Amino acid sequence: MTDIIQVSIFGLLLGGVYALFASGLTLAFGVMRIVNLSHAVFIVAAAYVAYFAFEELGIDPLLSVLYLMPLFFLLGVGVYMTFFIRIEGSPRYVEMTVLLTFGLAIMTEGLLGWRFTGIFRQAKPSYLTDAFFIGDFLVPTGQFYAAVLSLVLLSGLWGFLRFTRTGYGIRATMQNRSAAQLVGVNVRRVSAISYGISAAFAGASGALMSYLFPFFPFRHWQWIALLLALVVLGGMGSLKGAVVGALVLGVASSLVVDQIGPGWGPMAFYAALFGILLVRPQGLFGKELAA
Amino acid sequence: MALLEVRNVNAGYGKGPDILKGLSLSVEAGKSYCIIGPNGAGKSTLLKVISGLLQPRAGEVALRDTPFHRARPDQVLAAGICFVPQDQAVFPEMSVRENLTIGAYLEKDRSVIKERMERVFEQFPILAERASQDGGKLSGGQQQMLALGRALMIDPEILMLDEPSLGLAPQIAEQIFATIRDLESLGITIIMVEQNAVRGLELADWGVVLDLGIVRFEGPAETILDDPRIRELYLGKTVDSGSGS
Numbered sequence: 001m002t003d004i005i006q007v008s009i010f011g012l013l014l015g016g017v018y019a020l021f022a023s024g025l026t027l028a029f030g031v032m033r034i035v036n037l038s039h040a041v042f043i044v045a046a047a048y049v050a051y052f053a054f055e056e057l058g059i060d061p062l063l064s065v066l067y068l069m070p071l072f073f074l075l076g077v078g079v080y081m082t083f084f085i086r087i088e089g090s091p092r093y094v095e096m097t098v099l100l101t102f103g104l105a106i107m108t109e110g111l112l113g114w115r116f117t118g119i120f121r122q123a124k125p126s127y128l129t130d131a132f133f134i135g136d137f138l139v140p141t142g143q144f145y146a147a148v149l150s151l152v153l154l155s156g157l158w159g160f161l162r163f164t165r166t167g168y169g170i171r172a173t174m175q176n177r178s179a180a181q182l183v184g185v186n187v188r189r190v191s192a193i194s195y196g197i198s199a200a201f202a203g204a205s206g207a208l209m210s211y212l213f214p215f216f217p218f219r220h221w222q223w224i225a226l227l228l229a230l231v232v233l234g235g236m237g238s239l240k241g242a243v244v245g246a247l248v249l250g251v252a253s254s255l256v257v258d259q260i261g262p263g264w265g266p267m268a269f270y271a272a273l274f275g276i277l278l279v280r281p282q283g284l285f286g287k288e289l290a291a
Numbered sequence: 292m293a294l295l296e297v298r299n300v301n302a303g304y305g306k307g308p309d310i311l312k313g314l315s316l317s318v319e320a321g322k323s324y325c326i327i328g329p330n331g332a333g334k335s336t337l338l339k340v341i342s343g344l345l346q347p348r349a350g351e352v353a354l355r356d357t358p359f360h361r362a363r364p365d366q367v368l369a370a371g372i373c374f375v376p377q378d379q380a381v382f383p384e385m386s387v388r389e390n391l392t393i394g395a396y397l398e399k400d401r402s403v404i405k406e407r408m409e410r411v412f413e414q415f416p417i418l419a420e421r422a423s424q425d426g427g428k429l430s431g432g433q434q435q436m437l438a439l440g441r442a443l444m445i446d447p448e449i450l451m452l453d454e455p456s457l458g459l460a461p462q463i464a465e466q467i468f469a470t471i472r473d474l475e476s477l478g479i480t481i482i483m484v485e486q487n488a489v490r491g492l493e494l495a496d497w498g499v500v501l502d503l504g505i506v507r508f509e510g511p512a513e514t515i516l517d518d519p520r521i522r523e524l525y526l527g528k529t530v531d532s533g534s535g536s
Contacts (some may be wrong), residue, residue: 091305168393175382178344181364182374183441184397188363 007258015250016147022227022242024201030174030237031194034097038104040223046206054123061211068203076199080192112217123211146208229273235286294320300350302340310336312504323481325495327488332501334484338451342374343367371448380438383427390426394444411440432463449480492516
């Protein structure tokens with residue numbers, strides 16, 4: 001039993017980080033119906049910035065969040081205004097976002113590979129190998145910091161969506177785009193801001209990735225598959241679903257790794273994905289799919 | 292000068308044929324209009340064009356002689372024209388209070404928002420009782436009240452209602468009609484498409500009959516109601532059965 005609790009603690013810490021990674025992906029789909037296959041490559045790009053800021057300038061990866069979020073927000077707004085605004089009226093908008101973000105992912109991966117090669121990187125701040133005990137249970141310091149930061153950022157996002165005027169506009173657009181327009185929401189502006197926030201969260205996720213997970217350019221395909229699995233599990237476009245899906249899968253994959261073996265961890269994600277698609281295709285917190 | 296003018300508008304969806312075919316309509320301030328006509332006549336399409344949800348292919352829409360037919364829906368709303376569509380008008384995962392708050396999205400003065408919300412709660416006490424409940428969990432009639440209440444949060448000059456009584460129990464529909472009458476007495480210009488054409492015309496000052504994308508007849512609502520030709524062509528079923536147009 002103690003083992004299971006210990007593994008579950010690892011899983012929850014991991015799930016908290018996954019929730020941050022997935023939040024931007026689900027926000028982009030919820031507000032703009034963008035299936036953003038380039039989300040993970042943005043995370044990897046941010047991880048490179050945080051990695052070199054640590055290696056060259058000694059800036060702690062956790063502090064990198066402070067500049068990566070605004071930087072990636074602007075980048076996201078720029079990407080939205082440059083690419084997505086042009087296909088807004090297309091009857092095949094969702095399909096086109098898949099192709100567009102696929103192209104963006106390939107292009108960014110190529111640039112990263114050309115600039116940084118395919119060598120694995122990982123920042124190694126002092127707390128990476130530290131740990132502390134809560135009762136009988138071991139808590140890795142680096143993962144704990146990452147989970148706490150994720151919690152803070154996700155709470156901030158929740159508060160922003162809940163209590164600010166722009167947040168109201170974003171939520172309204174997520175729930176009913178045309179009705180949002182009719183109450184005065186400029187959905188184009190709200191969409192650009194949402195894509196910026198989505199990218200800002202990719203930036204913050206990259207800061208955490210830089211020291212938690214070894215990375216190289218091609219790695220983003222593994223990440224996007226995993227993130228899509230947990231976003232589908234939670235319900236595409238549902239922030240609450242992304243958080244719950246991430247925590248559930250974080251714990252589930254940790255238990256699978258502990259009980260069966262490390263190679264089987266990712267399988268937990270896809271098994272859960274197939275399972276949920278069979279019994280509840282709209283995901284845990286998603287809306288019913290239109291016929 | 293007319294408050295709102297629709298001039299020779301052609302409009303349709305995607306690559307489909309024109310639904311509105313050179314439609315013209317003039318709306319005067321403070322009057323209420325009921326638009327009737329068979330299915331496919333272009334009634335809802337006309338409201339979508341005025342609201343900015345659909346761009347006309349030709350012609351123009353002008354408010355106080357200023358064309359605005361290229362404006363976005365939020366800009367149309369800011370100009371004082373509010374549209375309540377016939378379905379899916381409510382934000383299902385927002386509470387009643389949040390639905391009303393976002394109705395005043397363009398209003399920045401919190402005290403004004405609070406005052407208007409109190410007025411809506413007086414108008415629809417059931418919404419005050421359900422203030423914390425999600426919009427999507429209300430009954431159809433309550434959702435329609437919420438949609439109407441939300442429209443009042445912006446204090447519109449022109450209120451456009453698409454089938455406000457659609458799918459409602461007669462008692463609830465009467466409550467909605469009573470509210471519309473209250474709004475008329477406040478001087479709000481109302482343009483309404485109503486499936487219960489007789490009831491809609493009884494409420495309105497002016498009747499407009501649309502057919503095949505153009506205005507076939509228009510005139511004082513009483514005259515339209517009493518015109519035997521129109522009764523036979525467009526109100527027949529309604530007069531006989533009391534529902535549908």
